Amino acid sequence: xxxxxxxxxxxxxxxxxxxxxxxxxxxxxxxxxxxxxxxxxxxxxxxxxxxxxxxxxxxxxxxxxxxxxxxxxxxxxxxxxxxxxxxxxxxxxxxxxxxxxxxxxxxxxxxxxxxxxxxxxxxxxxxxxxxxxxxxxxxxxxxxxxxxxxxxxxxxxxxxxxxxxxxxxxxxxxxxxxxxxxxxxxxxxxxxxxxxxxxxxxxxxxxxxxxxxxxxxxxxxxxxxxxxxxxxxxxxxxxxxxxxxxxxxxxxxxxxxxxxxxxxxxxxxxxxxxxxxxxxxxxxxxxxxxxxxxxxxxxxxxxxxxxxxxxxxxxxxxxxxxxxxxxxxxxxxxxxxxxxxxxxxxxxxxxxxxxxxxxxxxxxxxxxxxxxxxxxxxxxxxxxxxxxxxxxxxxxxxxxxxxxxxxxxxxxxxxxxxxxxxxxxxxxxxxxxxxxxxxxxxxxxxxxxxxxxxxxxxxxxxxxxxxxxxxxxxxxxxxxxxxxxxxxxxxxxxxxxxxxxxxxxxxxxxxxxxxxxxxxxxxxxxxxxxxxxxxxxxxxxxxxxxxxxxxxxxxxxxxxxxxxxxxxxxxxxxxxxxxxxxxxxxxxxxxxxxxxxxx
Amino acid sequence: xxxxxxxxxxxxxxxxxxxxxxxxxxxxxxxxxxxxxxxxxxxxxxxxxxxxxxxxxxxxxxxxxxxxxxxxxxxxxxxxxxxxxxxxxxxxxxxxxxxxxxxxxxxxxxxxxxxxxxxxxxxxxxxxxxxxxxxxxxxxxxxxxxxxxxxxxxxxxxxxxxxxxxxxxxxxxxxxxxxxxxxxxxxxxxxxxxxxxxxxxxxxxxxxxxxxxxxxxxxxxxxxxxxxxxxxxxxxxxxxxxxxxxxxxxxxxxxxxxxxxxxxxxxxxxxxxxxxxxxxxxxxxxxxxxxxxxxxxxxxxxxxxxxxxxxxxxxxxxxxxxxxxxxxxxxxxxxxxxxxxxxxxxxxxxxxxxxxxxxxxxxxxx
Ligand SMILES: Nc1ncnc2c1ncn2[C@@H]1O[C@H](COP(=O)(O)OP(=O)(O)OP(=O)(O)O)[C@@H](O)[C@H]1O
Ligand SMILES: [Mg+2]
Numbered sequence: 005x006x007x008x009x010x011x012x013x014x015x016x017x018x019x020x021x022x023x024x025x026x027x028x029x030x031x032x033x034x035x036x037x038x039x040x041x042x043x044x045x046x047x048x049x050x051x052x053x054x055x056x057x058x059x060x061x062x063x064x065x066x067x068x069x070x071x072x073x074x075x076x077x078x079x080x081x082x083x084x085x086x087x088x089x090x091x092x093x094x095x096x097x098x099x100x101x102x103x104x105x106x107x108x109x110x111x112x113x114x115x116x117x118x119x120x121x122x123x124x125x126x127x128x129x130x131x132x133x134x135x136x137x138x139x140x141x142x143x144x145x146x147x148x149x150x151x152x153x154x155x156x157x158x159x160x161x162x163x164x165x166x167x168x169x170x171x172x173x174x175x176x177x178x179x180x181x182x183x184x185x186x187x188x189x190x191x192x193x194x195x196x197x198x199x200x201x202x203x204x205x206x207x208x209x210x211x212x213x214x215x216x217x218x219x220x221x222x223x224x225x226x227x228x229x230x231x232x233x234x235x236x237x238x239x240x241x242x243x244x245x246x247x248x249x250x251x252x253x254x255x256x257x258x259x260x261x262x263x264x265x266x267x268x269x270x271x272x273x274x275x276x277x278x279x280x281x282x283x284x285x286x287x288x289x290x291x292x293x294x295x296x297x298x299x300x301x302x303x304x305x306x307x308x309x310x311x312x313x314x315x316x317x318x319x320x321x322x323x324x325x326x327x328x329x330x331x332x333x334x335x336x337x338x339x340x341x342x343x344x345x346x347x348x349x350x351x352x353x354x355x356x357x358x359x360x361x362x363x364x365x366x367x368x369x370x371x372x373x374x375x376x377x378x379x380x381x382x383x384x385x386x387x388x389x390x391x392x393x394x395x396x397x398x399x400x401x402x403x404x405x406x407x408x409x410x411x412x413x414x415x416x417x418x419x420x421x422x423x424x425x426x427x428x429x430x431x432x433x434x435x436x437x438x439x440x441x442x443x444x445x446x447x448x449x450x451x452x453x454x455x456x457x458x459x460x461x462x463x464x465x466x467x468x469x470x471x472x473x474x475x476x477x478x479x480x481x482x483x484x485x486x487x488x489x490x491x492x493x494x495x496x497x498x499x500x501x502x503x504x505x506x507x508x509x510x511x512x513x514x515x516x517x518x519x520x521x522x523x524x525x526x527x528x529x530x531x532x533x534x535x536x537x538x539x540x541x542x543x544x545x546x547x548x549x550x551x552x553x554x555x556x557x558x559x560x561x562x563x564x565x566x567x568x569x570x571x572x573x574x575x576x577x578x579x580x581x582x583x584x585x586x587x588x589x590x591x592x593x594x595x596x597x598x599x600x601x602x603x
Numbered sequence: 604x605x606x607x608x609x610x611x612x613x614x615x616x617x618x619x620x621x622x623x624x625x626x627x628x629x630x631x632x633x634x635x636x637x638x639x640x641x642x643x644x645x646x647x648x649x650x651x652x653x654x655x656x657x658x659x660x661x662x663x664x665x666x667x668x669x670x671x672x673x674x675x676x677x678x679x680x681x682x683x684x685x686x687x688x689x690x691x692x693x694x695x696x697x698x699x700x701x702x703x704x705x706x707x708x709x710x711x712x713x714x715x716x717x718x719x720x721x722x723x724x725x726x727x728x729x730x731x732x733x734x735x736x737x738x739x740x741x742x743x744x745x746x747x748x749x750x751x752x753x754x755x756x757x758x759x760x761x762x763x764x765x766x767x768x769x770x771x772x773x774x775x776x777x778x779x780x781x782x783x784x785x786x787x788x789x790x791x792x793x794x795x796x797x798x799x800x801x802x803x804x805x806x807x808x809x810x811x812x813x814x815x816x817x818x819x820x821x822x823x824x825x826x827x828x829x830x831x832x833x834x835x836x837x838x839x840x841x842x843x844x845x846x847x848x849x850x851x852x853x854x855x856x857x858x859x860x861x862x863x864x865x866x867x868x869x870x871x872x873x874x875x876x877x878x879x880x881x882x883x884x885x886x887x888x889x890x891x892x893x894x895x896x897x898x899x900x901x902x903x904x905x906x907x908x909x910x911x912x913x914x915x916x917x918x919x920x921x922x923x924x925x926x927x928x929x930x931x932x933x934x935x936x937x938x939x940x941x942x943x944x945x946x947x948x949x950x951x952x953x954x955x956x957x958x959x960x961x962x963x964x965x966x967x968x969x
């Protein structure tokens with residue numbers, strides 16, 4: 005017995021991937037599995053909120069109460085059916101538009117002789133970097149009408165157009181704004197896939213006598229199918245689960261999607277019902293992912309196939325070229341340039357709906373507190389709250405991206421080194437789980453779990469540490485994927501030969517693995533930084549006055565109808581994200597979104 | 604004295620048994636080759652010796668010290684085994700130059716830097732790569748990379764070298780050069796070497812002893828000469844040697860107090876050999892191509908005339924294939940031959956050059 009023990013001790017000591025795996029299993033059960041179980045447990049027990057609704061309810065006792073209320077009661081329609089249909093409607097409409105748009109653009113840039121390719125490509129992925137709800141803010145500036153409240157937008161003030169309600173709020177603007185963000189995901193994945201397809205495969209097809217359309221259908225399409233599958237899952241799950249845009253453009257007209265419904269319930273402290281809805285969202289996401297895996301699963305290997313890169317002879321656009329270029333420029337102006345100009349302009353307007361030059365002011369940037377304007381909020385550059393939020397956001401982004409990049413690499417290491425074992429699959433699976441958790445519900449759980457001291461962890465209510473923790477955990481799916489992808493690129497003999505030469509593990513990791521994974525490491529960092537900076541629903545419940553972030557600040561200005569501050573702070577957020585992008589790319593030669601692939 | 608001992612070593616991957624209960628003693632200072640077809644478990648065996656793969660069961664010793672034994676509760680990690688390993692892919696660190704590739708491991712061994720400097724010079728001399736110190740692996744040819752890997756292994760001065768098909772990525776000419784360099788190096792350093800290859804010529808030319816493996820088991824462990832001349836079973840006979848050994852089905856008959864091996868094409872008197880007493884039952888006779896002599900006419904009574912099916916001259920030798928009925932024979936003649944296709948030829952085989960195998964068990968019959 006003690007011999008066996010001795011053996012396993014020696015083995016554990018010499019195999020860091022085993023030690024790491026055990027560490028991850030413990031940490032993940034604590035930070036991912038337990039919260040999930042707590043969420044399920046909550047749905048099956050009476051909460052304090054329920055006590056005045058259900059006669060004789062005892063807090064903590066088992067009950068089907070919440071399921072009954074959500075799925076089979078008078079409230080079902082407003083609690084469940086309508087938000088579900090809205091979410092599905094939004095999700096699928098966004099996905100269809102975004103995928104068509106993204107694929108066409110990818111095709112245009114990878115496969116044709118479009119001029120200024122590099123420039124256009126850089127600009128076209130800007131929506132990927134900025135939060136999806138920024139476009140929604142800009143939308144409001146244009147299309148708001150006075151009927152619903154708030155200020156009126158450019159169209160009604162300036163052009164005296166009576167903007168119909170369906171165009172200023174609800175389904176249509178939500179779909180359009182989200183599609184204009186999510187096309188960038190399909191674009192990135194599809195350009196990646198199209199670039200790696202060896203053009204010789206298609207040439208072989210044409211030599212074999214296939215017509216152009218047949219080549220597309222029989223050769224190209226199957227080869228890009230995995231990328232399309234990933235884009236589909238990514239877009240559908242994210243657009244159904246997103247919070248910011250439906251909150252901005254839906255809540256004023258009581259247009260609820262599941263995430264905003266969850267938010268409303270949590271705000272009312274109705275945890276039981278909200279978590280039932282969260283589970284609905286989780287089930288839908290898992291369904292989408294597993295259908296994708298079923299259909300595409302085996303073919304995945306296509307994407308990783310190494311091609312020679314660029315196609316030798318791009319398709320000639322001929323006469324269509326000027327038309328397409330014009331369209332492209334118009335598109336870029338409409339979705340990037342104009343929104344940013346509008347946001348900027350609006351921050352210089354004293355009265356939000358007066359577009360005359362006499363109305364211009366720099367008060368919202370550099371003005372001292374004035375009780376007559378914006379309830380006395382000082383201008384953004386003099387505003388301590390904004391300064392603090394900026395520092396907090398940057399601190400969050402930097403810390404999370406460093407921790408996540410390291411964690412991702414270590415997860416990748418233990419998954420790849422243990423490849424084929426159950427432990428490896430378990431770690432990979434659990435690290436991916438936070439992807440399907442709706443942000444608000446996840447943070448509600450964390451709030452409950454960590455507001456008192458829990459196990460060895462002290463009470464973290466209202467602390468920056470709690471925000472950092474949840475952002476790190478929520479980003480694990482992506483950082484672990486990019487970590488695994490990076491580790492797979494490193495031939496295992498490179499580390500083995502070092503271990504045979506007696507080089508200890510830490511040194512091997514530092515001198516061999518880390519340098520060889522550098523580009524994956526950096527792109528993982530950039531990704532985490534961007535997502536951490538634009539995180540809203542995940543942190544909105546967790547911020548305290550002194551831990552506010554730029555995003556939550558924007559949201560609270562929004563609820564106070566302080567349009568100029570909303571837009572000004574949004575601009576600051578955009579500038580930081582874009583600067584970070586430029587800086588990180590200076591350091592490493594990586595592509596944006598290298599690791600958004602779900603596959 | 605045995606340097607490395609494998610005792611009943613087994614490795615299973617799920618339901619696949621890659622190595623099946625191997626017992627082997629590697630003698631100090633010898634050059635031992637693991638030879639066998641793809642997938643027979645050579646790499647797995649080597650990696651178990653290095654500690655890169657954990658055996659499912661069995662024990663492993665080096666210098667009488669236990670390296671691995673579940674029963675004894677011992678697991679020595681690769682870092683502590685103090686041996687050299689050369690990968691088929693060379694496993695040079697792409698982000699480090701030649702010098703750094705060599706010195707990184709030495710630093711971990713706490714060797715003083717002056718000594719490290721000397722060793723780098725020394726090994727680069729040995730592999731003739733002076734002047735390449737600052738190059739990165741991607742700036743070297745395949746053969747040069749291979750020599751850097753060799754230098755890196757040699758520099759550590761361990762007394763056991765493990766090599767997994769180190770020459771298989773090189774082109775044919777370079778491979779032959781490197782063979783003699785490896786042999787020279789082994790002679791000079793005297794390190795115990797376990798070498799994996801599926802190339803039987805490489806095994807024959809380099810080894811003190813060859814271990815032929817198949818399906819995760821050792822078929823035979825012997826000197827190259829014994830493996831070549833007295834293969835213990837048909838698998839080995841067929842696997843080693845080029846052209847492949849000639850196999851003839853036939854029976855043993857007794858006529859006038861002499862034994863004969865006989866089939867439709869050939870009748871061979873087995874004079875002076877202790878021929879197997881398996882009269883009138885099927886048997887397989889095996890004979891190497893170079894042990895067959897030919898004469899143009901059918902003057903000898905040993906065989907009927909064979910038809911020449913093909914003539915393949917290769918400079919120093921010519922391989923001709925002969926056919927009669929179902930019997931096909933390859934014959935190796937030295938230099939160029941005047942034999943022409945479709946000639947009629949008869950052959951002569953010295954009986955002591957023949958090995959007999961049992962067709963059912965495929966084992967050698969003494
Ligand atoms: N990690 C692994 N998982 C599952 N099976 C494996 C693994 N490694 C090896 N095998 C199997 O074990 C058997 C032996 O493999 P091994 O690599 O030792 O063969 P080999 O003799 O080195 O062959 P080659 O000459 O092709 O290199 C093969 O059937 C192989 O498929
Ligand atoms: Mg092998």
